[in-house]
Amino acid sequence: MSLTIGVLAIQGDVLENVLSVKSAIDALDIDGTVTSVKTPDEISKVDGLVIPGGESTTIGQLSVTNGSLNVLKEKIEQGMPVLGICAGMIMLSKTAQDKVVGKIDQPLLDILDIKLERNSFGRQRESFESDISLNSIGIPSFNGVFIRAPSISDVGSDVEVLSKFNEKIVAVRKNNIIGVAFHPELTTDISLHKYFVNLTNTLKN
């Protein structure tokens, strides 16, 4: 059966992820489509979902407003594969702390047991690119684009660390849930999106 991957289109770089997922589907030669989704109804129809980069406070508040936050949480808990990128990873976490402002009260999916710090590397001027590796999922080298990126200092026992930048954790996985602090959709390297499409395909069939 044909695979449908959604990109959450509340706010952020939606189109960039649609294009990366599309390239990944084509490269893997899988029978599948990618679509941007916004409403609870649209979200309920996808097999896997990318939560893109953007501002987590905006994505959180507006997905509460239109009722999509609950549907998202339910579907992910039922096993829908999800790739959370930067703000998307913040959305997946249980709590978020800001490097400067401290504890923040913002709507989150409350799914991933990680100790997350927002704006962990500093403000935009400190945003950086650096090579990282995700060896455990077969991606030895990846151009990490970190934009006002969050990082993780500690993970729960069921969460696997996929990548670190120095001492900071920048990619994690828990079964069907992947979170990354950097932006694969801003590079031409589609290996991470391919990994996600493959994961969705495997879990569906």
Place this chain on the structure above:
Amino acid sequence: MLPLSGERVNAKGIISEKLDSLDTIRGSSTLKRGFAHMQKNGVVMDVTNVEQALIAQEAGAVSVMVLDKLPSEVRKAGGVARTASIKIIEEIMDSVTIPVMAKCRIGHVSEALVLQETDVDMIDESEVLTPADELRHIWKWDLTTPVVNGARSLAEALRRIEEGASMIRTKGEPGTGNVAEAITHIKKVNDELRTIKSIYDSGDNQDLVRMAREFKVSYDIVEQTAKLGRLPVVNFAAGGIATPADAAYLMSLGCDGIFVGSGIFSADDAQERANSIVLATTFWNESDKVKEAQKMIDERQSIHGLDVKTLELRMQDRGGSA
């Protein structure tokens, strides 16, 4: 994949360094333009103090833009408008988790460097402030912090991108509460994009180079833009947006997001207005949601607004010929 490249060799804004023992670069086009990509489908709100910044964040703004006075107040006050107080910018940076932007005067390199040193997330080289140099804009490739510029036409937009702008917004007519100019500007940009795209598609390079000369930009940037059929950087609407319906309409014209200047905090129902404009920007293509947003505001509390034809000061003309 949208092009984030368009890198300039030896741009001074690019810094290669080791972070602990790892090689990193900062200030690349991917990072500067990429920041703007994270703002897409969002609303940036002009604020003058911490209280307004918190209202903006609570409403779901993707960034705040710090000014000393709102554009409508700048217009009333006359005199010279300069970059905002650094103390207030820093107070706001310490209070909100969303990005903080600030404006510098057109061509004023040192104001931009001061803002970069302050660590604002993006600099707006803005016609709302009094231009420091009518003929020359800042050479933005030398900054590590990304810069957004205003434009009324494709030619202006491409000239700013060639100088290193990481993001474009329409100029509109700031501080008027009148959306007409922003609409005119985005429609003009769209029109001109269609023109160069059709020239590109027809393979008429002779005509494409004519366009480049008319726009006063390089052939390469015209060709790249024509091939894409859109600006090679994120493009927001700005200047005169006052209601949720204003925002929704501009999104429907293909803008990537919205800047609201005086429209929110000059209105008497700022909080509701902030919430409603975010709602209409996010759900611009769902008419029931836009109506719901429009219902949240009271037209009697909108910024009074100005007819552009009667203006003594047209901010949009500033730096436009350069």
